[in-house]
Amino acid sequence: MIEAKIYQESxxxxxxxxxxxxxxxxxxxxxxxxxxxKEYPRGERIEPTIRMDYLYAQEFLKALAEALDKNGIKxxxxxxxxxxxxxxxxxxxxxxxxxxxxxxxxxxx
Numbered sequence: 575m576i577e578a579k580i581y582q583e584s585x586x587x588x589x590x591x592x593x594x595x596x597x598x599x600x601x602x603x604x605x606x607x608x609x610x611x612k613e614y615p616r617g618e619r620i621e622p623t624i625r626m627d628y629l630y631a632q633e634f635l636k637a638l639a640e641a642l643d644k645n646g647i648k649x650x651x652x653x654x655x656x657x658x659x660x661x662x663x664x665x666x667x668x669x670x671x672x673x674x675x676x677x678x679x680x681x682x683x
Contacts, residue, residue: 577595
């Protein structure tokens with residue numbers, strides 16, 4: 575199973591991501607990829623930044639998503655879902671209060 579580690583250098587602030595795979599007592603680490611942004615003229619063929627075998631792609635992307643989540647990096651979809659869950663929680667609390675109020679009124683009668 576591939577594992578992603580994300581950490582920030584304390585001196586430079588540089589973000590580091592390392593992909594590790596442990597198999598049969600051996601340690602495998604993905605080799606460094608230098609990400610340099612380059613301007614491309616229109617019409618010039620753009621090569622992929624990262625290519626990987628389809629057998630590893632799903633595992634690689636899952637490891638990256640888990641590492642990002644662990645480091646507090648959320649997608650817009652995650653933030654919306656958290657907001658929806660929070661609103662639902664408050665709505666349920668309000669319903670509990672209303673139901674308790676209705677039960678107490680019935681007991682008084």
